[in-house]
Amino acid sequence: MKIxxxxxxxxxxxxxxxxxxxxxxxxxxxxFFPFERFHYICPFHALTGHPCPTCGMTRSFIFMSxxxxxxxxxxxxxxAFLFIFAxxxxxxxxxVIIFKKGRIRIKxxxxxxxxxxxxxxxxxxxxxxxxxxxx
Amino acid sequence: xxNDPSDKKSKSKPLICPYCGAKLVPGLTFCPRCHQKITKETxxxxxxxxxxxxxxxxxxxxxxxxxxxxxxxxxxxxxxxxEGTPWDERDSVGFLQGIIETIKEVLFSPSELFSKVILDxxxxxxxxxxxxxxxxxxxxxxxxxxxxxNFSALIFMKRFGPIGHGMAYSTGIGIIYMxxxxxxxxxxxxxGSAILHVCLMIVGGNRSGFEGTFKVVAYSTATQxxxxxxxxxxxxxxxxxxxxxxxxxxxxxxxxxxxxALAVFLPIIVCCGLIAGMGVLMPFFFGGPHYRP
Numbered sequence: 066m067k068i069x070x071x072x073x074x075x076x077x078x079x080x081x082x083x084x085x086x087x088x089x090x091x092x093x094x095x096x097f098f099p100f101e102r103f104h105y106i107c108p109f110h111a112l113t114g115h116p117c118p119t120c121g122m123t124r125s126f127i128f129m130s131x132x133x134x135x136x137x138x139x140x141x142x143x144x145a146f147l148f149i150f151a152x153x154x155x156x157x158x159x160x161v162i163i164f165k166k167g168r169i170r171i172k173x174x175x176x177x178x179x180x181x182x183x184x185x186x187x188x189x190x191x192x193x194x195x196x197x198x199x200x
Numbered sequence: 201x202x203n204d205p206s207d208k209k210s211k212s213k214p215l216i217c218p219y220c221g222a223k224l225v226p227g228l229t230f231c232p233r234c235h236q237k238i239t240k241e242t243x244x245x246x247x248x249x250x251x252x253x254x255x256x257x258x259x260x261x262x263x264x265x266x267x268x269x270x271x272x273x274x275x276x277x278x279x280x281x282x283e284g285t286p287w288d289e290r291d292s293v294g295f296l297q298g299i300i301e302t303i304k305e306v307l308f309s310p311s312e313l314f315s316k317v318i319l320d321x322x323x324x325x326x327x328x329x330x331x332x333x334x335x336x337x338x339x340x341x342x343x344x345x346x347x348x349x350n351f352s353a354l355i356f357m358k359r360f361g362p363i364g365h366g367m368a369y370s371t372g373i374g375i376i377y378m379x380x381x382x383x384x385x386x387x388x389x390x391x392g393s394a395i396l397h398v399c400l401m402i403v404g405g406n407r408s409g410f411e412g413t414f415k416v417v418a419y420s421t422a423t424q425x426x427x428x429x430x431x432x433x434x435x436x437x438x439x440x441x442x443x444x445x446x447x448x449x450x451x452x453x454x455x456x457x458x459x460x461a462l463a464v465f466l467p468i469i470v471c472c473g474l475i476a477g478m479g480v481l482m483p484f485f486f487g488g489p490h491y492r493p
Binding site: 075077078079080082083084086087090093107108109111112117119162 | 348
């Protein structure tokens, strides 16, 4: 695995410009969008009686955006971590875009990419096990 | 003319774009893949330059700066022989393989796919692709919804009378959906492309015309296939469609990612701005409880 800082201007796709607005949208939506008015019921939960791997993700984002960290981590730890990652990413992206700095890029080999994918699946499964045990 | 070295070279070697390596059709003044202007001077100057020197220049970013100095508006060229998207080459790779490969490239390597989009003056092929894939995505999404609704109702509610009606209703709607999905996809494609193109014009990024924008939106519908994944598939498809559209616009119109992102997010920015503006101005017009003149 290699972490490199590219030169400015960015060659190829400027991922920071794409993902930062998406992260900002998610953060702002969780703070200001009236999700509670839409009584969404998870079909998986309705069908099986157990939470799905993403159950509580929206509520976790809403709690985090309102500063209620304890509830956010309780309801879906992965959602809370994702929110923190989104905030950090927005700060980093804003810095590199405004100050015209080089971007951080991670170069991974095929084997490393496979390991990362397996890790991601393992994290989602662990989070799901937590949800199944808690709710 | 007989002793012109460039003429000899053009006869012996196939013409290759010095910027992206695409095969050029003789007589072109413009690379149909990367949209760079091709002149005899640039073509053969680049060819004679040692490879290691070019790589150095690319690494130092000189190449990119050189690109930026090029004319912003370039004339459209219609080509006959050019490597296109897998869907464009479906006659050779096969119809189903063409669809699968194009979907794969939109999902996993959108930059490469959109670099291969041909601007030949026709939107027919891209439209057919979007109709097939977009409709399939819509129908699959609806099927998941119907399946979950019906089964959850059957298992938990135990009200067989209304459920029977509900299932019949869902099935009926599903059948109607199969026929009207292409119409919705078609309307959505044109309206979506038009809005996006207007936004692109506002940010000054329109270089390849409406055709380019339309093809980006059409190929981006391939992300709708993610609706196969139940529950979160729709959200992932929506986010990935935004990403694919930004990458596609930056490649097809040859503009920066920032401009492309601004064009895609402009409707959201305008809507949020309007809502925020209305929230601020409403009390002044209607005199709310806390209004002080």
